[in-house]
Amino acid sequence: MAKRSFWAWGHESDEPTAEQMKTAADELSKRYRVNLDPVSPPRPSDISLRKPRISPPSSLAGICVSDDHDRAVHTYGRSFRDRIRAFNLDFPNPPDVVARPRNEQEVEAVLEWCSSSGHAAIPFGGGSSTVAGFEPPDGYDGIVTIDLEGLDQVLEIDDVSRSARIQGGVYGPALEDQLRPHGFTLRHYPQSFEFSTLGGWIATRSGGHYATNQTHIDDMVESVRMVTPSGLWESRRLPGSGAGPSPDRIAIGSEGILGIITEAWMRIQARPVSRASAGVTFPTFAAGAEAARRIVQTKLWPANCRLLDPVEAAVAAGMDGTVALLVLGFESAEVPQGEFIRHAVDIARDAGGTIDGANIRVSDGSKNSSGGDTGRQGSVGAWRNSFLNAPYVKNHQAGLGFVTETMETAVTWDRWANLDQTVRAALQDALDRVCGGGTVSCRFTHVYTDGPAPYFTFEGMGRLGAELEMYAEIKQAASDAIIAAGGTITHHHAVGRLHRPWYDQQRPELFAQSLKAIKRTLDPHGVLNPGLLIDS
């Protein structure tokens, strides 16, 4: 099994070469008119951590490790803050033990050990959190991170109901590999797909591939099985129910504070064969937004309906910097999609969009099909490649003082224009103040009938060694603006430690008290992921 990088996105083999780091330094030097010297990335042998303060009971020793590399990999996710700290070998509070249970009984045993000893128990999925979702808490004498990678199986496929019973620790690619021979797919593709797990998706209310209709993992869950310190929580497999508040909707989004999701029955689907795609340009982001709104409100349910502002359309899809780009995609296992995309394009044109008819690509196995590469050509294909490569590109830019991050939200359409304006202004103002300038851009990753999910990217050239403070000031300004403008602090990245201050402002206070009451019921010793969502 490939070894994960302790600082970069991906495996050690994904760490940049000296040549790649030089190219990135040259590129950023040119962009920001500075002289940046490329640096050498840290090596695993450079890691030096606090000694483990605890050791597992002998019954668990066989599934626990405490070596520095493993503990470093389990300290941080992959946000900007995380990558900077890891790159700088700054690991003041690593877990003491990494446990890798191979079955549910071992999950229970690890939780029992933590509960009886008062150790913090931190569930760990794929390690790609961008919100410090599994970062160890301060103030604990012992920290046990529970890596679920051993629970990696699709246990059962019900092909008549199109459901599968799947273990929580399976990574995206391995999950799809196990469904593919049966002709099925979960078709949940967050950008972190390669380095995230089913249990992580459920615990964080991950948002997936689909830009419209059922896109959050919430809607794909048929039932959940969760080990808590108070015992097993398992809901009944049901296609729909009206029996009291939904138990699953407590587990979904619980971010590891209530239990460890060991299994779930998930709604799967036939693999799509009919596809259609189109990239429509607009003179302004606002015009594209109006088209996206009309398309989603007609309930055509495109699989892809992503809008890139002119900055992102230039960077990600090769546009000229003056136009916004609406990326449309339709797909189905059984229904030809040509009529759908033509209808969506008609709406987009009516809203001021431009597309050459020949650039509407339809692949449905018929004679008029434009071939199997629908969605992988032209501006749509360029966007796709950029989307998949984005996390890796950041690896090359490490160690240069560069400050960059993405932030997502969701807001109703009536408030969108104001949110767009005030968040951009807050980001630009903070970048100007902190970095002496920088770039702000935005795209819609998802659209709902009642509002979009805008996704902001900012970047500026900071000072090496001061990036974290500079980042914190920019992030705070934008987060304050998001909350003030009526948005959510997170649409699909979860809350984690990073978003707690703003999460506390957006939720009902009585809900926070209710969540505490649930926490006391399921985790009476308060050992599970302390400090997430509520104060411990």
Place this chain on the structure above:
Amino acid sequence: MAKRSFWAWGHESDEPTAEQMKTAADELSKRYRVNLDPVSPPRPSDISLRKPRISPPSSLAGICVSDDHDRAVHTYGRSFRDRIRAFNLDFPNPPDVVARPRNEQEVEAVLEWCSSSGHAAIPFGGGSSTVAGFEPPDGYDGIVTIDLEGLDQVLEIDDVSRSARIQGGVYGPALEDQLRPHGFTLRHYPQSFEFSTLGGWIATRSGGHYATNQTHIDDMVESVRMVTPSGLWESRRLPGSGAGPSPDRIAIGSEGILGIITEAWMRIQARPVSRASAGVTFPTFAAGAEAARRIVQTKLWPANCRLLDPVEAAVAAGMDGTVALLVLGFESAEVPQGEFIRHAVDIARDAGGTIDGANIRVSDGSKNSSGGDTGRQGSVGAWRNSFLNAPYVKNHQAGLGFVTETMETAVTWDRWANLDQTVRAALQDALDRVCGGGTVSCRFTHVYTDGPAPYFTFEGMGRLGAELEMYAEIKQAASDAIIAAGGTITHHHAVGRLHRPWYDQQRPELFAQSLKAIKRTLDPHGVLNPGLLIDS
């Protein structure tokens, strides 16, 4: 305002005439080969209730009443048990006071009175519960039923986001009347539409008009405002969020035990103008089920996809008793629906269905349209009329010893055939044992990609005076079978007092404990709808 009947479905003007009751008695006499004498319905002047045991504080006297008719109307819903008891003037435990707050402050004041005095506080929506959802509890010295009918306004319409802020007490027709001038509709049509409210739909996780895709009220809620004894619970308006477990999903389905839903922002939509419908017959219910499964799994998202078994197809849609009927309907405000229905019909035919091409009705404003009465002609129109009239027909059959009820569930497709078989067998066996025979039938009211929502109807001729015991035995047998076969005890009728024993079997026990912990947080004196969902 028309006065509600204290025993029949509807208003006093909907109570049956002597002629109608005679016709029903004759019809049932013929069907069951007995001689039934029609009876006279009870009159309001026949009601004699326990004297009110409490009186409101003077500050609330203006919004409280304690007259017998009002208290009788607020004692029972409209299940079989309820109608029998009300018809028999059997009201041993009516509420003492009916409060009608006119605004949120008065809701708070009533709850404060109940909390400080230890009176049970029972939220009341439209009064059409079939599960004893607002029946007063035993063991309380004072019972205050809180009728929300005064909170009946659409307060705000956001036409760009297609959302509306609506008060919880508004009835279905009044809600639609207020949206219609703006070109919008909530388009949530439970069978109880006339006598149910927005707040009631949310509190009971009502299932609506749509047979597929977003159909439960859950998916239409953008945010909820709920008055609890501990204060106000209000969620942020958001089109989507990944911020912790959903607060709304605690309020939705809470059946009045946590608070009173005073307002909600709801997702609304443009009024449909394009419609298509078709009624496809099948040689067996199972063949029709296979067609329904394939149609929903293709994700064509029909608005209507209801399957009637041969018994129901005969009674409700004029079929000959040998064929099942699949009622298909598509609708859209903007997209012509002809292609969709033809595709669905192709799938249905491929699964063994029969329909004459001329009976596929499409109305899309085009020249080829079959006119504005799509869905109101032929077998589909017959089904529609029967669906709307069903609750009224039961009024005519009162007082004759007739035992009849409907029961719904949902189950995954892999378990459906077994559930269908065992629940029918349990019902038939119980009817044979208890009534010396009777009829069982079933339809699908909703279908999901992973399973249908079967809806059973049973009837038999019981003994006058013993109907309730006979009913209880039949209901118990079927409910046990539903739970044993993997179904839910309720798909859209809620839990109430009626379904508690089976609800307790289907939910995770740790969820029950969590719900108790939430209840203690929001309703520390335990006054709200005691005994619902959890023990008080």
